[in-house]
Amino acid sequence: MRNPRILEVFAANILSRRFFCTNRLLQNAQGNFNEDFNNSRIAVSNPQRVLLGVGSSVMSLVDPYRADMIAIMGETTGIAAMKYMKTRMENDPEGIRILKNQPRINSSTVDLEKLKSLPDETLGRRYYNFLEVNKVTPDSRDMVRFVDDLELAYVIQRYREIHDLVHTLLDMPINMLGEVTVKWVEAFQTRLPLCVLGGLFGAVRLAPKQRQNYVNFYLPWAVETGMKSKFLMNVYFEERWEQPMSELLEELNIKPLVLPNKKSTS
Secondary structure: OOOHHHHHHHHHHHHOOOHHHHHHHHOOOOOOHHHHHHHHOOOOOHHHHHHHHHHHHHHHHHOOOOHHHHHHHHHHHOHHHHHHHHHHHHOOHHHHHHHHHOOOOOOOOOOHHHHHHOOOOEHHHHHHHHHHHHOOOOOOOOOOOOOOOHHHHHHHHHHHHOHHHHHHHHOOOOOHHHHHHHHHHHHHHHOOHHHHHHHHHHHHHOOHHHHHHHHHHHHHHHHHHHHHOOOHHHOOHHHOOOOEHHHHHHHHOOOOOOEOOEOOOO
């Protein structure tokens, strides 16, 4: 099993059982997570789950842009972290409402044209700008497949669907430096193994100048932000589109990253 290609083929074979339904699920205008979960879930044995975890972890390290492998790694290695995240949500009024309502973030549930019309300083407009600049959509996140528990499955799905909003809050691009920085913030907040591995091994791929800035500025800031800011899984983003970013960042205790010769990243 030392050949990553073998592990990739195994994962692809498992995924093919339900791959046909993925695009349809993303078009669910009602955001019915229960139905989506039942349609996408793939039952695997414990040995298969271990193999999927190992295989996806290897492939994610070989190619950090393999979103499908990263998604599988998160589901098969992160159960303990999901339980931790769920507990933190259950202990927060806003988190409780999120767990109860199970809101979804995709192009069917988010009115992007409305966000485009909002003032520049609002969360909604900043999120819209992030999507436009980076040429991504809210539909870019796979549906959970390998988590058996419905509530835990929603937790990891929510984590995925707010990822670009975390980028927006932190004012981080989707290049390697930005992704590694966001992964460290998420790692300290969620305890997900995929975030820890992404932070550790993603940094190795940074260019020399990026690595120097990462060590001196980005990493310390990410660690402090991850530890001291409000738990971002407890933010009901859908209710905050019109909130000014400065006000929201202050509420979440997120201080913008300040670099030499640059006022801030925002």
